[in-house]
Amino acid sequence: MTTYILKRLGIGILTLVFASMIVFAVLEIVPGDPARLMLGMNATEDAIAALREQMGLNQPLAVRYIAWLGGFVVGDLGRSYTYSVPVLDLVADRVAVSLPLAVIALVLSTLVAVPVGIFSAARRGRFADTVAMGTAQLGVAVPNFWFALILVYIFAVWLRLVPAGGFPGWAGGAWPALKALILPAIALALPQAAILARVTRSALIEVMGEDFIRTARAKGLPAGRVLWTHALRNALIPVLTILGLQFAFLLAGTIIIENVFYLPGLGRLVFQAITQRDLIVVESVVMLLVASVIVVNLLVDLSYAAVDPRLRTR
Amino acid sequence: MKIMKSVLAATVIVLSAGSAVWAARTDLVMGVVLEPPHLDPTAGAAAAIDEIVYANVFEGLTRINSAGEVEPALAESWDISEDGKVYTFKLHSGVKFHDGTDFDASDVKFALDRARAEDSTNAQKGLFAAIDSVDVVDATTVKVTLKQPQGSFLYNMGWGDAVIVAPETADANKENPVGTGPFKFEAWAKGSQITITKNPDYWGDPVALDKATFRIIPDAAAAVPALLSGDVDAFANMPAGDALPQIEADPRFKVVIGATEGETILSTNNKKPPFDNLKVRQAIAHALDREAIIAGGASGYGTPIGSHFSPANAAYVDLTGTYSYDVAKAKELLKEAGYPDGFSATLKLPPPPYAREGGQVVASQLKEIGINLEIIPLEWAQWLEQVFKGKDYDLTIVSHTEPNDIGIYARKDYYFQYDNPAFDKVIAELDVTSDQAKRNELYKQAQKILADDAVNGFMFELAKIGVWNAKVEGLWENSPVQANDLTDVRWTE
Numbered sequence: 098m099t100t101y102i103l104k105r106l107g108i109g110i111l112t113l114v115f116a117s118m119i120v121f122a123v124l125e126i127v128p129g130d131p132a133r134l135m136l137g138m139n140a141t142e143d144a145i146a147a148l149r150e151q152m153g154l155n156q157p158l159a160v161r162y163i164a165w166l167g168g169f170v171v172g173d174l175g176r177s178y179t180y181s182v183p184v185l186d187l188v189a190d191r192v193a194v195s196l197p198l199a200v201i202a203l204v205l206s207t208l209v210a211v212p213v214g215i216f217s218a219a220r221r222g223r224f225a226d227t228v229a230m231g232t233a234q235l236g237v238a239v240p241n242f243w244f245a246l247i248l249v250y251i252f253a254v255w256l257r258l259v260p261a262g263g264f265p266g267w268a269g270g271a272w273p274a275l276k277a278l279i280l281p282a283i284a285l286a287l288p289q290a291a292i293l294a295r296v297t298r299s300a301l302i303e304v305m306g307e308d309f310i311r312t313a314r315a316k317g318l319p320a321g322r323v324l325w326t327h328a329l330r331n332a333l334i335p336v337l338t339i340l341g342l343q344f345a346f347l348l349a350g351t352i353i354i355e356n357v358f359y360l361p362g363l364g365r366l367v368f369q370a371i372t373q374r375d376l377i378v379v380e381s382v383v384m385l386l387v388a389s390v391i392v393v394n395l396l397v398d399l400s401y402a403a404v405d406p407r408l409r410t411r
Numbered sequence: 412m413k414i415m416k417s418v419l420a421a422t423v424i425v426l427s428a429g430s431a432v433w434a435a436r437t438d439l440v441m442g443v444v445l446e447p448p449h450l451d452p453t454a455g456a457a458a459a460i461d462e463i464v465y466a467n468v469f470e471g472l473t474r475i476n477s478a479g480e481v482e483p484a485l486a487e488s489w490d491i492s493e494d495g496k497v498y499t500f501k502l503h504s505g506v507k508f509h510d511g512t513d514f515d516a517s518d519v520k521f522a523l524d525r526a527r528a529e530d531s532t533n534a535q536k537g538l539f540a541a542i543d544s545v546d547v548v549d550a551t552t553v554k555v556t557l558k559q560p561q562g563s564f565l566y567n568m569g570w571g572d573a574v575i576v577a578p579e580t581a582d583a584n585k586e587n588p589v590g591t592g593p594f595k596f597e598a599w600a601k602g603s604q605i606t607i608t609k610n611p612d613y614w615g616d617p618v619a620l621d622k623a624t625f626r627i628i629p630d631a632a633a634a635v636p637a638l639l640s641g642d643v644d645a646f647a648n649m650p651a652g653d654a655l656p657q658i659e660a661d662p663r664f665k666v667v668i669g670a671t672e673g674e675t676i677l678s679t680n681n682k683k684p685p686f687d688n689l690k691v692r693q694a695i696a697h698a699l700d701r702e703a704i705i706a707g708g709a710s711g712y713g714t715p716i717g718s719h720f721s722p723a724n725a726a727y728v729d730l731t732g733t734y735s736y737d738v739a740k741a742k743e744l745l746k747e748a749g750y751p752d753g754f755s756a757t758l759k760l761p762p763p764p765y766a767r768e769g770g771q772v773v774a775s776q777l778k779e780i781g782i783n784l785e786i787i788p789l790e791w792a793q794w795l796e797q798v799f800k801g802k803d804y805d806l807t808i809v810s811h812t813e814p815n816d817i818g819i820y821a822r823k824d825y826y827f828q829y830d831n832p833a834f835d836k837v838i839a840e841l842d843v844t845s846d847q848a849k850r851n852e853l854y855k856q857a858q859k860i861l862a863d864d865a866v867n868g869f870m871f872e873l874a875k876i877g878v879w880n881a882k883v884e885g886l887w888e889n890s891p892v893q894a895n896d897l898t899d900v901r902w903t904e
Binding site for chain 2: 141
């Protein structure tokens with residue numbers, strides 16, 4: 098088990114170093130001068146040169162890479178070109194929005210999807226299954242930004258139960274902040290739940306056809322017990338895989354939802370930083386996302402081992 | 412006990428309803444599309460900076476009012492020497508910066524010297540190029556000597572880039588702006604909102620609002636529900652799109668269509684063949700149907716222009732008839748120029764809808780006369796690098812939003828690559844003329860030359876689509892400078 102974890106960790110760190118090189122190199126060849134962008138169309142050449150010097154853009158590439166990576170290791174992510182505040186503060190503010198949002202959406206989608214998936218699998222081919230899976234199909238097909246707008250019009254404009262968007266910050270209390278996250282979380286959770294329900298159902302149905310289930314049935318176990326203790330546990334591996342992928346997606350892929358609800362989250366920060374050529378912010382956030390994906394994958398791998406003892410010996 | 416409770420509850424309701432009738436609101440939430448990168452107007456070109464701080468937090472020697480005219484601000488009056496080279500500003504006394512320190516002539520000297528210094532990162536450094544020296548005469552008098560007379564000097568000093576900052580706080584203004592204005596900076600929740608509050612120690616007329624919040628709403632789809640749900644009271648320039656008729660029909664809101672200083676033009680590389688040929692440029696001008704471009708690129712809001720000048724300006728002349736929409740004439744001119752079958756070229760488009768969507772319309776209109784355009788979408792950073800700096804382009808569409816910027820056509824290194832000594836002469840004369848009637852006359856001449864030369868495809872002036880709560884008054888109808896001046900804003904009930 099320890100070797101299994103160590104091996105996974107080692108692979109994770111190697112991936113991180115490799116990713117840092119790619120991220121840095123790719124962003125360096127993206128055209129566009131951050132200094133020129135900040136000073137705009139009327140700027141004189143000497144003002145742009147002065148700003149480039151101030152931003153440290155005139156140093157050689159290798160020096161900047163080493164400085165950046167070195168800073169990363171000790172927790173100093175540098176200063177944002179555009180905002181001129183430490184990147185770490187900027188990112189911390191955004192994570193305080195994106196992380197709770199992702200967690201709420203994930204919990205919501207799991208709470209809805211897994212029971213629906215089990216229910217459908219147990220009633221495979223019957224009317225209830227058709228309705229549930231039809232709804233799930235719809236959930237996959239409906240674009241979440243459109244669903245988000247419908248939610249806003251119903252709950253914010255019409256019923257006025259929640260704000261139409263924005264984020265008041267955690268300082269003003271947990272309830273107003275949570276209230277601002279409810280609609281976006283639902284909008285994010287819908288397609289995730291739909292996918293998860295379908296995966297749960299098909300995984301369960303597949304397991305139900307295996308030999309050991311037939312054996313369990315043959316030795317006279319009640320159908321409920323077969324489903325809950327024997328089949329479900331074995332069907333969890335694909336479900337966990339999807340959950341891991343979804344969490345990474347929820348952290349990084351919320352740009353559209355964050356725009357619809359004008360939430361100051363990570364997705365919007367990256368998007369803004371790319372258009373403003375705030376390269377240092379882009380590099381740092383992308384690295385953090387890579388790191389979080391690696392950590393989540395590691396956790397998923399570990400939970401495989403917990404669910405399936407056979408994997409522990411490998 | 413139960414009765415007591417209901418009575419109490421009823422009293423509370425009556426009281427709160429009563430106070431709502433008696434006291435007008437003193438807070439305002441404004442929606443802004445772009446978040447400023449920082450809040451120092453002397454160190455960045457982003458209009459989003461001025462949209463928060465101009466006239467509210469920072470003030471200059473002069474200021475530009477809602478009509479686009481120069482007004483006194485920190486300078487209560489000024490004298491101009493006979494030769495037009497020495498400006499003596501008399502400053503208001505008793506002015507304090509928001510950190511409590513006194514404002515005096517030495518701050519003016521500091522701010523102007525800083526903006527024109529060798530290592531200055533002022534985005535409009537050119538505004539200060541004419542200054543030879545700045546001298547403190549006494550605490551409330553400052554003397555600015557110019558290298559040569561400059562007709563637009565007082566106007567230039569009204570730009571957001573020329574506001575007066577204090578030496579103690581100048582370097583921290585990006586995060587914590589300290590000015591002399593009627594509002595103080597309060598807080599900035601990054602990505603979310605910026606709050607300013609009333610400055611109780613303001614030297615001038617106090618403002619009616621106690622607090623103003625600028626909420627950042629980047630998406631058009633989000634702006635409409637934010638307004639309808641009451642989360643936001645006003646948008647100075649609303650990305651409403653197709654929802655505007657719905658808002659116009661709602662009695663809770665006022666929709667005010669005004670003018671910006673944004674000349675939206677089909678910029679043309681005047682040195683690159685075949686665009687160096689006047690006949691080709693004239694053909695393009697004849698092929699452009701401005702109304703269709705406005706309909707397709709700006710949801711129908713915008714004023715057609717025939718030269719590089721704002722219709723809101725007193726010196727404006729309508730030159731849209733110089734080369735009117737005439738496809739047959741355009742084809743004829745193209746033939747005379749030696750391109751009977753037309754030619755192919757590129758059209759590089761930056762991100763705003765007026766460019767991306769307007770560009771589609773332009774491309775289809777030019778196709779009518781045989782010019783096939785390959786559309787290349789670019790991000791702003793790429794556009795600045797390739798088109799603006801590198802001059803590597805045939806045609807592009809961009810809105811020139813700086814006020815009174817016709818002088819850019821006299822710059823030899825500017826990306827239009829236009830070169831006409833007759834035009835340069837007019838601008839040179841304009842530079843040294845301060846008499847307004849004379850200036851207007853010169854402006855008219857300049858407009859005419861540009862229109863005749865068909866330097867660029869002059870399309871339309873961007874509209875400012877103001878939407879706000881019907882009970883709010885005092886917001887600007889037009890935007891002669893890019894600002895949300897809240898000094899006269901109040902709730903009517």
